[in-house]
Amino acid sequence: MTVSKTAADAVRPSRSLRKEPVDPALDDSMLQLGELSGLLGYSLKRAQLKVFEDFLRCVEPLQLTPAQFSVLLLLDNNPGRNQTEIANTLGILRPNFVAMLDGLEGRDLCARMRSTNDRRSHILVLTDKGRAVLARAKKLVSSKHEARLMEVLGPANHAAMLEMLAKLAREF
Amino acid sequence: MTVSKTAADAVRPSRSLRKEPVDPALDDSMLQLGELSGLLGYSLKRAQLKVFEDFLRCVEPLQLTPAQFSVLLLLDNNPGRNQTEIANTLGILRPNFVAMLDGLEGRDLCARMRSTNDRRSHILVLTDKGRAVLARAKKLVSSKHEARLMEVLGPANHAAMLEMLAKLAREF
DNA sequence: TGATAATTGTTATTCACTATATCAAATATC
DNA sequence: GATATTTGATATAGTGAATAACAATTATCA
Numbered sequence: 001m002t003v004s005k006t007a008a009d010a011v012r013p014s015r016s017l018r019k020e021p022v023d024p025a026l027d028d029s030m031l032q033l034g035e036l037s038g039l040l041g042y043s044l045k046r047a048q049l050k051v052f053e054d055f056l057r058c059v060e061p062l063q064l065t066p067a068q069f070s071v072l073l074l075l076d077n078n079p080g081r082n083q084t085e086i087a088n089t090l091g092i093l094r095p096n097f098v099a100m101l102d103g104l105e106g107r108d109l110c111a112r113m114r115s116t117n118d119r120r121s122h123i124l125v126l127t128d129k130g131r132a133v134l135a136r137a138k139k140l141v142s143s144k145h146e147a148r149l150m151e152v153l154g155p156a157n158h159a160a161m162l163e164m165l166a167k168l169a170r171e172f
Numbered sequence: 173m174t175v176s177k178t179a180a181d182a183v184r185p186s187r188s189l190r191k192e193p194v195d196p197a198l199d200d201s202m203l204q205l206g207e208l209s210g211l212l213g214y215s216l217k218r219a220q221l222k223v224f225e226d227f228l229r230c231v232e233p234l235q236l237t238p239a240q241f242s243v244l245l246l247l248d249n250n251p252g253r254n255q256t257e258i259a260n261t262l263g264i265l266r267p268n269f270v271a272m273l274d275g276l277e278g279r280d281l282c283a284r285m286r287s288t289n290d291r292r293s294h295i296l297v298l299t300d301k302g303r304a305v306l307a308r309a310k311k312l313v314s315s316k317h318e319a320r321l322m323e324v325l326g327p328a329n330h331a332a333m334l335e336m337l338a339k340l341a342r343e344f
Numbered sequence: 345t346g347a348t349a350a351t352t353g354t355t356a357t358t359c360a361c362t363a364t365a366t367c368a369a370a371t372a373t374c
Numbered sequence: 375g376a377t378a379t380t381t382g383a384t385a386t387a388g389t390g391a392a393t394a395a396c397a398a399t400t401a402t403c404a
Contacts, residue, residue, distance in 0.1 A: 031261040034249035035310070036242055040321055040330065041223045043337035045238070046263065048220045050344040051213045066217070067361090070208055077206035084381065089203040091218065096362065098383055112382090120370045120381040138207070149212050152343055153336055158212065161336050164329055165215035171324055172222040239390095256352065268391065270354060284353090292352040292399045350401065355394105362389075372379065 051149070058144035062137050067092070068104060069141070072134045075110055075126045082121035083112070109133055223321070230316035234309050239264070240276060241313070244306045247282055247298045254293035255284070281305055 036042050055066050064072070067090070074086055087097035101124070104110045109130035112122035126134065150158050208214050227238050236244070239262070246258055259269035273296070276282045281302035284294035298306065322330050 031246065031253065031257060032249045033261070034245060036245050036249075037338065038318075038334065039242075039313070040318070040334055040337070041220070041227050041238055042242060043334060043341055044216070044220045044223055046341035047337040047344070048213070048216045049263075050341055051216055054344060055213050066213055070211075070214060073206060073208050074203065077204045077208075081203065082381075085203060089205070091221075093363065094382070095364085095384080118371070118381080122382070141211070146212070148344075149340075152339065157332075157336055160329075161333065162210065162212055162215060164325055164333050165212070165219040166209065167324065168321075169215055169218035169222055172219070172226060172320075254352075264390095265392065266353070267355080267393085290352080290400070294353070345404105347404090348402080350399100352399075353397095355396080357393085357395105359392075360390085363387080365384105365386085367384080368382095370379100370381080373377080374375100 054148060055141070055145050058148075059137050059140045062133055062140065064133070064137055067100065069134075069137055071100065071104065072109060072126065072130060072137070075124050076131070076134055079125070080123055082115065082118075082123055084121070086124055104130070226320060227313070227317050230320075231309055231312050234305055234312065236305070236309055239272065241306075241309055243272065243276065244281060244298065244302060244309070247296050248303070248306055251297070252295055254287065254290075254295055256293070258296055276302070 052066055055069075059069065070090055071086065074090065075081075078086070083097055083101065084094055087094050092100065101110070101112065105112065107129075108127055111125050111127055113125055115121045115123050153161060224238055227241075231241065242262055243258065246262060247253075250258070255269055255273065256266055259266050264272070273282070273284065277284065279301075280299050283297050283299055285297055287293045287295050325333060
């Protein structure tokens with residue numbers, strides 16, 4: 001088949017003939033996702049984007065991205081670690097972690113200290129401000145963000161989902 | 173508390189004293205994720221990355237990214253649509269969709285045809301090659317990618333997960 | 345009808361995130 | 375003590391996502 005270079009438009013579900021008013025927000029005449037809605041990866045990504053958006057909204061007064069929050073949380077749970085260790089557990093490449101730390105350190109949320117054992121490495125420490133911000137962030141995340149997730153999914157589903165996602169992140 | 177600028181390294185779970193051999197791949201002395209493992213968004217993102225990696229592996233002979241696959245699939249399911257409609261349903265911004273289409277059209281997987289109704293818009297069409305590639309891609313995705321997901325999660329969990337993710341992508 | 349607004353595809357540009365190679369300083373290995 | 379490895383860092387490139395602006399076309403409506 002050779003394709004002609006023009007074409008009369010195909011069957012539009014003719015928005016003008018529709019009876020029920022279409023959702024004005026995500027309208028677009030409702031295209032058929034088809035097999036796409038059965039693709040786990042597709043829904044996974046779209047859900048992830050939505051969840052991150054909500055995270056940003058909930059924690060907006062503190063100006064923390066999910067990645068930054070995860071760093072602060074990890075520092076709090078693992079004192080005495082260096083950049084490589086923190087970056088690796090978060091799946092961040094060392095070169096990219098430098099600028100990220102510069103940002104956090106520039107806002108006085110954490111600090112690098114030269115290790116006395118190994119003078120190559122920087123031990124990462126939460127500052128007092130970092131601890132305070134983290135504490136407030138945790139409250140916002142749990143009371144707003146996670147609370148909303150719980151509400152939409154229900155506690156049982158939320159737990160089941162968490163377990164499955166962790167399994168995928170681990171074994172896949 | 174003012175932070176001194178150096179510090180003796182804190183309690184390392186002393187890798188040297190461990191009895192069981194640590195997983196050499198993701199080692200890093202097993203940092204404590206702490207509250208991070210309870211954050212749905214965190215696991216969601218890590219799982220999504222793993223799933224997309226697997227998708228790329230499975231469909232590697234066809235050199236299709238998840239985004240490209242989704243475009244081809246959508247074109248097949250929705251003939252006669254223009255760029256704006258396709259881009260919008262996939263959450264791709266129109267300006268960014270241009271280069272993406274250039275790539276697909278350059279590989280002769282789809283084509284833009286000027287609409288006779290509205291000479292501004294381009295109706296998107298799958299080429300024969302595009303249909304053939306899509307068919308092969310679908311087989312690879314279902315026999316390798318989705319099959320693996322099924323195997324890891326189990327059919328029931330897979331279905332439950334899909335439903336929850338769709339709900340999040342929709343209502344969140 | 346004709347002036348004005350809106351839409352479509354496009355370009356340019358910016359920002360964030362990711363990835364690789366490379367480097368000097370410090371440490372480990374043998 | 376020579377060589378290799380590790381650590382933080384820099385430079386750089388690639389990709390995705392976001393906004394503004396533009397020409398061509400179509401829609402609106404006074």
